Amino acid sequence: GLFVEPSPCGEKVVTASYRFLFVWDVHSGRLDHRLQGPVSWVHSVAISRGGKRVVASTLGGIVVWDGMTGELVRTITTDASPGIALLPHPHRHHLVTVSSGEGSVWDIDTGKLRVMLYRDPGDFAWNDSQPAIAVNGHMAAACGVRPDRERGAVMWTRAWDVRVGRILRSAEQQVPTDSAWTCRVAVGASGPIAESLLP
Numbered sequence: 712g713l714f715v716e717p718s719p720c721g722e723k724v725v726t727a728s729y730r731f732l733f734v735w736d737v738h739s740g741r742l743d744h745r746l747q748g749p750v751s752w753v754h755s756v757a758i759s760r761g762g763k764r765v766v767a768s769t770l771g772g773i774v775v776w777d778g779m780t781g782e783l784v785r786t787i788t789t790d791a792s793p794g795i796a797l798l799p800h801p802h803r804h805h806l807v808t809v810s811s812g813e814g815s816v817w818d819i820d821t822g823k824l825r826v827m828l829y830r831d832p833g834d835f836a837w838n839d840s841q842p843a844i845a846v847n848g849h850m851a852a853a854c855g856v857r858p859d860r861e862r863g864a865v866m867w868t869r870a871w872d873v874r875v876g877r878i879l880r881s882a883e884q885q886v887p888t889d890s891a892w893t894c895r896v897a898v899g900a901s902g903p904i905a906e907s908l909l910p
Contacts, residue, residue: 716756719799723762723778727753732767734758734778744781748774757797757806764804764819768795773808775819785822789815794844794853798873807873809842809853816851816873826876829869847898849874854894856886863888868896 717724717737724735732746732753751770758765762778773787773795793810805825806817814828828851842855852870859865862885870880 716758718758718762718778719760720762723758725756725758725765725778727756727767729753732756732765732776734762734765734781744776744778746776746781746783748776748783749786750774755795757795759797759804760799764797766795766797766806766819768793768808773806773817773819785819787817787819787822789813794842794855796844796846796851798846798851799848805873807844807846807851809844809851814853814869814871816876826873828871828873828876829878843894843896845896845898846873850879850898852880852896852898854896856894859885866894868894870898 715724715726722737724737726733729752730750733742734744734746736743746765749771750767753767753769755768756766758778765776765778767774772789775784776782777784789808789810793808796807798805798807804819806819808815808817813830815824816826818825842853844851844853849872850870851873854866854868856864856866864886865883866886868882869878871878
């Protein structure tokens with residue numbers, strides 16, 4: 712698929728498809744960088760405020776670039792193709808990742824794990840390739856649809872305080888199995904979560 716992700720300040724935009732990522736200047740329309748690196752099938756992208764960091768979720772894990780120079784910064788080994796979102800902060804670059812096996816908060820400048828949100832050692836697989844994820848301040852939320860042996864399919868929703876990894880909400884509901892469902896999630900300033908299923 713094609714992914715388009717603007718920076719929070721609106722100065723840069725990242726486009727990605729398959730193995731190719733590009734950073735554009737919004738005001739001039741000029742291509743700033745074609746990003747090179749160990750990319751295998753991009754599933755989602757994120758760009759920090761001001762465009763300093765560009766992050767891609769790929770089959771091989773997380774890939775991080777310097778958005779100003781286009782240089783590869785690092786790779787982070789995670790479960791394949793996690794959902795990703797950068798936490799809004801003017802100086803630090805912290806990334807929330809959510810996948811079938813684990814949820815984590817990473818410092819992408821150092822490559823170090825900061826907080827483990829959860830780890831599921833069981834036989835657990837998403838129905839879709841990636842959960843939806845959203846952040847607001849110190850809160851993150853995710854939702855997805857997964858198969859369930861007894862109920863057919865289940866939509867799950869979780870929210871965390873990413874500073875300490877504390878879970879704020881966890882909910883599940885059964886959904887019909889005869890449609891391809893897609894989840895959307897949002898986190899309001901006061902913390903409520905809104906999710907929807909789109910057949």
